[in-house]
Amino acid sequence: MNVEKTPPMVRFKGVMKKFGKVVAVEKTDLEINEGELVTLLGPSGCGKTTLLRMVAGLETPTEGDIYIKDKRINDVPVHQRNLGMIFQNYALFPHKNIFDNVAFGLKYRDIPKQDITEKVVRALEMVRLPGVEKRMPSQLSGGQQQRIAMARAIVIEPDVLLMDEPLSALDENLREEMRREVDNLQQMLGVTTIFVTHDQREALSMSDKIVVMKDGRKLQEGTPDVVYNRPSNHFVADFLGHSNFTAGMVAGFEDDLVEVHLDAGNTLWALQKNGWKEGDRVEVVIRAQKYEIFPESELNSADARNLFKGRITDRSYMGGEVSYFIDLGEGQEVHAISMMRTQIYEIGETVYVQASPQHCHLLPAE
Ligand SMILES: Nc1ncnc2c1ncn2[C@@H]1O[C@H](COP(=O)(O)OP(=O)(O)OP(=O)(O)O)[C@@H](O)[C@H]1O
Ligand SMILES: [Mg+2]
Structure with a gap:
């Protein structure tokens, strides 16, 4: 039998990013497999957001190539990448109701109106907020708004879900609850996810794989068990636990x-x-x-x-x-x-x- 290795869902090959003279991300190789939840973990300024924004198409690598499903995407515009994005500040459109917020990414996709409605209803069920279509964002709590942001990201059935510190604006209890919510949702959908955080507990509790970063460099990658119990250097041992x-x-x-x-x-x-x-x-x-x-x-x-x-x-x-x-x-x-x-x-x-x-x-x- 001819067993072909499935390509990684996302691949960074020698990717480097400079802003003027500042090297935000040093030359990096990284592979993320289909269905994995991978966290980029590291202190402020280590290049996590920059890596994520390059996948999203919001930044262009100075050097190197990024592939999604073996297709080089460096020159593919943002809206053609089929990615779901969630950021720290929920960034819902304040003057659109929840239905229009969630349906936003579908409107440019040539999808029949009836199907859009069905998809929005299903996405709201997924994040356990059915029936809020007519409400405005200001009529929802912070945690609920963040769930709407999740619904908006998953409704397009993205190849990859990108999350940049999506829980950091929430208080500790809610955060814990949302952490489990994200984890469950990700497993239910089996969607490949890159999750950025500087919170080691968040990373340890959710990830299939953790990539520990410092000063734009990847210092270690591995399962939570490996990076926690077998750190490969002082920084990783110190940063986790x-x-x-x-x-x-x-x-x-x-x-x-x-x-x-x-x-x-x-x-x-x-x-x-x-x-x-x-x-x-x-x-x-x-x-x-x-x-x-x-x-x-x-x-x-x-x-x-x-x-x-x-x-x-x-x-x-x-x-x-x-x-x-x-x-x-x-x-x-x-x-x-x-x-x-x-x-x-x-x-x-x-x-x-x-x-x-x-x-x-x-x-x-x-
Ligand atoms: N648009 C920009 N112009 C200039 N420098 C930038 C720009 N964006 C990021 N940087 C620099 O690149 C480095 C990495 O920034 P980045 O935002 O990726 O870090 P981060 O790990 O996401 O940090 P945080 O945890 O604070 O969000 C930092 O030194 C930052 O100042
Ligand atoms: Mg950041």
Whole structure:
């Protein structure tokens, strides 16, 4: 049988964008497969919007090519690209009613009136706002307006849905709800989606794939699990989640463990995942959630690896979790986050902290 590989839905090939002397996006290769929800994640100014606007046709690449379904689209005008777009400010037409807002993209497509009505009705059902056709945007809440923006984007049955921080104007609770809404809708329609955000929780909870960006460069791409648990560099480890970083040197090996002598004088053991060799300078990354804290009375002498004694110097509550800072002496400090239902420790209390070798991730020193 002749198995042909389906082409990616969107492909960036050596795409670069300059505004005058400012390089907004460095030369980038990126492939997005059909039906995937991919997030572009990174701090302000890293080039997320610029990448998205190039797919949309609102910016032209300075160099390189963009393909949709194997067709080069650099010179295809915006309205011929069949893309759905949703931006941060809902950008509904304030003087048009909801029907006309949603039907907007259909009017230029030579579609019979009857079909337009049916499509609008169906799109409003999809975003769970049936029957609001006659209302004006100002008569809807922020979250509802954002759903109308979604209905308007999906009604044209786009090849790709482009969303630029669509939830950032909403308050935290609504945002959480809308996050699930976008996720469900995307899965129901199976529409390829590029979602821009600088919110790591948003990215981790929704994406099939996350592209972490900084200064116009792609620093890592992978599933949420991979970028979270196996970050390939300091920036990614730091940007996603709360991490402890400690510098050291590979000093030896024992079975599948690597022995790392920390500059601060202690020894940490990490599970071997890469071909490290003795003398390599490394940075050990340990997620705050991966440290276990326990009192001296529960000290179990069976495994003394990666076990440190310290004193709680700071404690704060974050939802169902408690965040602690623990002073290990010699200028070493550990940030640990534990679930509220476990024991709560007091500031000044002496505790032990331990991280299992499988949760110690090694990066090459930068
Ligand atoms: N039209 C423009 N003219 C000049 N410089 C621009 C233009 N648009 C973007 N830039 C610059 O390009 C870089 C990337 O901007 P971009 O808007 O893509 O970042 P972003 O990741 O979307 O940031 P944010 O999270 O703040 O939205 C920034 O340095 C920005 O100042
Ligand atoms: Mg932006």
